[in-house]
Amino acid sequence: MEKRNIAISLPSTGEEEWQAAREPLMTGWLTQGPKVAAFEEAFAKRHQVPHALAVTSCTTGLHLALAGLDIGPGDEVIVPTFTWIATANVVLYCGATPVFVDIDPLTYNLDISQVAAKVTDKTRAVIAVHLFGRCLDIDALRAVLPAQVAIIEDAACAAGADWKGRPAGSLGDAAAFSFHPRKSVTTGEGGMVTTSNPELAERMNQLRSHGASLSEEQRHLGPRPYLLPEFNLLGFNYRMTDLQGAIGLVQLGKLDGFIDERARWAQYYCEQLADIDWLRLPTTPQGSRHGWQAFVTYIDPQKAPMPRNDMMEILQAKGISTRPGTHAVHMLAYYRERFGLKPEDFPGARDCNDHTMAIPLHNRMSEEDYAYVVEAIRQLR
Incomplete structure (x- = not known):
């Protein structure tokens, strides 16, 4: 065999992505703006959820979901042991405790039969990883959890995947996706958080932008762009750029x-x-x-x-x-x-x-x- 050089993964990008990036560069709107909004709308429609929020990575998306649920010190979050380290790290970012559960070696996903034994009165959430793009059986997971325990999908690998016809990102209380170059679609770095809960969506929307009561796009396009918003929450800077949003729109179409x-x-x-x-x-x-x-x-x-x-x-x-x-x-x-x-x-x-x-x-x-x-x-x- 003649030797070849085959990468484990390469992003599939080209002229369309190059052209898409031109508009933000020409208009000067480079931070979160209309392209991010359009990307969010298209992503939400594709994954059959009412709310999608673009962020800087899946890691920050998972952190945002936990913070949006007000998970913190004294709380426990169940996490599979076979996953990228970020799945566990985000629990510690909130001051909560990760509780590890083993995985099913045949699917590489959480072993649901072991979950119930790890649930305590401190359990606030389970991070359900759809590893390598195969969705975890969320119905089976929900059946072994108390109603008050939230399910957060770590859908880093699962854009476009589904479980029995229901898209990843619509299965739990919230979900986070990755657009890293090793994923099926990419914006370089970047991520998306989805939810069907309007209150959670609004809280995460504020938290990703320093806790501001109004996004920069809303402020700049509103009647008083010169006034700064109110800050009612201790938030983060997890906003995606419009350059990424423009590229993400093209990638999502593919x-x-x-x-x-x-x-x-x-x-x-x-x-x-x-x-x-x-x-x-x-x-x-x-x-x-x-x-x-x-x-x-x-x-x-x-x-x-x-x-x-x-x-x-x-x-x-x-x-x-x-x-x-x-x-x-x-x-x-x-x-x-x-x-x-x-x-x-x-x-x-x-x-x-x-x-x-x-x-x-x-x-x-x-x-x-x-x-x-x-x-x-x-x-x-």
């Missing part, structure tokens, strides 16, 4: 096409790699749509011809980028030391931390690229 293309190539991987007995492949729940932010496999350490890291090194030498699926937060130094956690405390997350491998899946790969990846994996012996 979202479904991007996911459809990824789904076809995910199916190709599943067909071509199905007979490798040491490699477990991801699945899609019946009647639901996977977002396919990443194609994450599991390498069975009992059957594999070599350790996962050795495989990744061989594939890297052949020009194929891979990554661990993500990390087990309870095994990271800060959480391990602060909370006295051990790897064996959450065996599902520990095993996925050590044995998952994401292979390239994105909208800038060619048919030859996919065939090359398949052949390289089949040669691992």
